[in-house]
Amino acid sequence: MNSRAVVxxxxxxxxxxxxxxLTGIDLRIAPGERVAxxxxxxxxxxxxxxxxxxxxPLASGQVHRDPNSRLAMLFQRPHLLRISALNNVTLGIWLDRSLGLSWRQARERAVQALQRVGLTAVAQQGGRQLSGGxxxxxxxxxAWARQPDVLLLDEPTASLDPYAKREVENLIAEFAQGEALTLIWASHNLGQVKRLASRVIYLEAGRVLADLPVDVFFNASALxxxxxQAHAFVQGEIS
Ligand SMILES: Nc1ncnc2c1ncn2[C@@H]1O[C@H](COP(=O)(O)OP(=O)(O)OP(=O)(O)O)[C@@H](O)[C@H]1O
Ligand SMILES: [Mg+2]
Structure with missing residues (x-):
């Protein structure tokens, strides 16, 4: 594991x-980790x-973020504007002044990003008129077009049908594989966690009760x- 921490x-x-x-959270996340x-x-x-x-803000303790790491967060329900799909992405890129891109450059990058996620055909449609997936x-x-080092995702597939779930999951897997991306995401989907995570953190009432490599987490007796508590949670989700 790299000794540098992104956060x-x-x-x-x-x-x-x-x-x-949240209470007494101790956490160190290294570049390239995929933390569920x-x-x-x-x-x-x-x-x-x-x-x-x-x-x-913190009520207690400390947080350190690597100043050279760019973070992007995806909320459970996408915050899209009533403008075209392409302009939603262009604006997101352009507003990130740390990228320092002109509108034209931002638009070029947005076109590539839409292609990457398979939305070229609907680029001119209103962002809010698209299906949930x-x-x-x-x-x-x-988020990806801003070339983040750390991608934070809050239940990215929660409200999607099984097909769209898999599509979005595959995209996340591609992003996490191809680049030195650190992925931190909340999920209720144990299958997805098994497929994507390298590390699993289990929370209960604002405390971390388990923080384990994925293979240890899904080994029932080890867990x-x-x-x-984490063991009981996993058993409850499976049954
Ligand atoms: N603005 C707020 N004021 C007071 N309490 C809040 C506020 N927002 C969230 N909480 C409380 O904080 C706790 C943690 O909420 P959080 O949304 O982080 O949980 P979660 O693990 O993401 O849950 P879920 O699986 O439902 O998304 C909950 O008890 C919630 O009621
Ligand atoms: Mg939540």
């Missing part, structure tokens, strides 16, 4: 309103992603030894 949390805690949502966040509803996965992306691919294109 690191030390004893991190987050409060939302009066509620303590698992845990039941309300366990803190989205909050952790938002914290990593820099969208939430297409919208998710569009949002993915917009039971590391974390009975």
């Amino acid at each position: 690191q949390l030390q004893n991190a805690g987050v409060k939302l309103g009066s509620a303590t949502v 966040l698992l845990g039941s509803n309300g366990s803190g996965k989205s909050t952790l992603l938002r914290l990593l992306q820099g969208l939430l 297409q919208q998710q691919r569009l949002a993915l294109a917009r 039971a030894e590391h974390s009975p």
